[in-house]
Amino acid sequence: MILLVTSFEAEDDHDKWRSFVCIVAFMAQGSDGLEVREASEADIKSLTTIIPRSCAPDALLNQLFPPDSVLIQQWWAEVYRKAAKLASYYILVTVHGYTVIGVLTLHFWRPEDPISTNNGLCTLVPLTDGHVKRKELEEALYNQASRRERIMQKQPNFMIDLMVVDQEYQNGGIGRRMVECACRIADPKNAAIFLQTTKAIAFYLNLNMGFESQRGDEESGVVIRLPTQDHLDPDST
């Protein structure tokens, strides 16, 4: 078994978590031989096409990020490259050969971080003319940021802001394995995981990993996983 180490250099001060993720990657190899690890520069090209390979042509993600646009592909490359250099972002990938067949991106936020300018992958690089539904995207990002801020309050938390698996590999346990890795990253930091999804609420709730739909807010698609100690102690708030 080979332990792959990312070729990116971290720009901020959480370097120690990088080595932790490498250990996570080592632990996350399934019986199918596919492993979950952090993305490296070699994965970027394949990452720029993972959404159209994973989602139906009329899916919201394909409308917000038109897959045929060169500008969008360049934008994704820039986004992934930038995120990979920041220690508060984790780009977990499952790779078959040289092709990325699954991605889960995580963003860690602490109360001292300005949420308005740093709220996940899509806020890292300015939107382009290729984002033809720019207004809808900006509105969705704003709503997501507001919900995250309101629901998580001042608690440090992770957000899963992208999670897709190539259609050819769906229902093979890759999604579950990537979420397990995300939980292994969040738990030592005693941090909740927040996400907003229209299509995959049932997926997260059925994993039996502690994800719960936000009470009274079901229509917004917010799903939360509280820190591990909260799962263990049902009386804790």
Ligand SMILES: CC(C)(COP(=O)(O)OP(=O)(O)OC[C@H]1O[C@@H](n2cnc3c(N)ncnc32)[C@H](O)[C@@H]1OP(=O)(O)O)[C@@H](O)C(=O)NCCC(=O)NCCS
């Ligand atoms: C949703 C998605 C990420 C799941 O990944 P996956 O690798 O196919 O999922 P897994 O094979 O790990 O499935 C794990 C479990 O969830 C179930 N599951 C898979 N997709 C599901 C869905 N859409 N709704 C409910 N349950 C689902 C599986 O049956 C499996 O159950 P089991 O462990 O009890 O057998 C993937 O299907 C996908 O990319 N879909 C299109 C894009 C999308 O909707 N992304 C989510 C936006 S946040």
